[in-house]
Amino acid sequence: MRIATWNLERQCGPDRLDLVRECNLDVLCGQEVTSAAYEAMVASGLFGWSVFSLDHRPRLLRASRSETLGCAVFGRAGIRLRASGILPWLTRPEKLAFAVVDLPGWKQPVTIASYHASPGEGKPEATMQVAHWLELLFEPALLGLDANSPKMDHPDPERSEFYWQEPPYERCEPALIGPPSKRRHGLEDCLRSWLTGNPSALEQITRERPNGPLAVSYDRHPAPDGYTPSRYDSLWASREFDVTSVEHRWDDGLRLPHGGSDHAMVIADLKHTASRPRREGEDIVDHLRRLEVIEDGTTFTFASDLLASENDHALVTGFIAEDERRGRAAWSNRGGPKTLVWEADGAVHTVSGLARAICAGAGAAMPARPAGPHWWVGPGGRNLVRISTDLGA
Secondary structure, eight states: EEEEEEETTTTOOOHHHHHHHHHTTEEEEEEEOOHHHHHHHHHTOOOOOEEEEEHHOOOTTTTOOOGGGGGEEOOHHHHHHHHEEEOTTTSHHHHHHEEEOOOOTTTSSSEEEEEEEEEEEHHHHHHHHHHHHHHHHSSSSEEEEEEOOOBBOOGGGGGOOSSSOTTTGHHHHHHSOOOTTTTTSSOOEEEHHHHHHOOOHHHHHHHOTOOSSSSSSESOOSTTTTTOEOOOOEEEEEEEEEEEEEEEEETTTEEEGGGGGBBOOOOEEEOOOOOOOOOOOOOHHHHHHHTTOSSSEEEEEEOGGGOOOOOHHHHHHHHHOOOGGEEEHHHHSSSSSEEEEETTTOOOOOOHHHHHHHHHHTTTTOSSSSSSGGGGGOOOGOOOHHHHHHTOO
């Protein structure tokens, strides 16, 4: 999958269309998109579907210039659009558009969002709100944005600096694009992910620009006597994606972006993560669900032999013997943290919640340990913990 993010700077003339065509994109996240620019991109035929924030927000009789600049997501026809919209509760609702799509070969839907942290009133609040929204998303997600930040994009993310420093706004920008210690969501900066896998490239950048930026997508002071290279534009991806390349369409010699905008287009090539070890602190069930390791419908049985009390064991085995469906559940990758469909009621449960429900139904006590993933055994006699552990073998 080839995805890009680009601030169109209110226009979509031939120069911009030529660059989009040249880059052969599957998805484009656009910011500062006027109605005319959106219509020109749609009319170009480069994409099969599109989402525009100004189509979802009620028209304002007296809109400011900023309120006429929306965000858009454009996608190839081979990617199926399932749903789209804005976040109407944002302080700047026109500054984000999202699409929920089906990618070829994927079982889970993917949310793709375009966000513009437009300068001015409401920027820090909207940025924090977007971070919270991403934090609550259970499905795979991609974000393309013009963050108008950071002030310093340091090679060491913990040393990056941001603009809004006065309380309580100092937490807002780091919550969305800051280091892991301050970020509120699980998406990763595609460029930093790629550099982690290519340390020689990071070493070269650090030698050339010890204080950053890691790449250039914008010049904060474009006057003839000033040049402040910045990385305001970036792509972020959840853990289901591997980043195979990242490109910033910027001409270092001319100190200008390609395509006529004042921002560079940022492009990333992504592929689905087929398998990886569980990261430290990562939830076992979330790890398995995100990688789609287990096929939908795979049967798991309740491991009643883990009950240490003979009385509780007898109660649970008797409860299941009365109706064998009570001891079985089918795996689902589509329900967020709820991944087990209980045969007894057809409802979707968390692994721990269903274990507790079985014990409660039998009148037995559910011990606090071991944790829920230990209680469900699948094909080959492996429980969820073992299945996750084997991915790192």
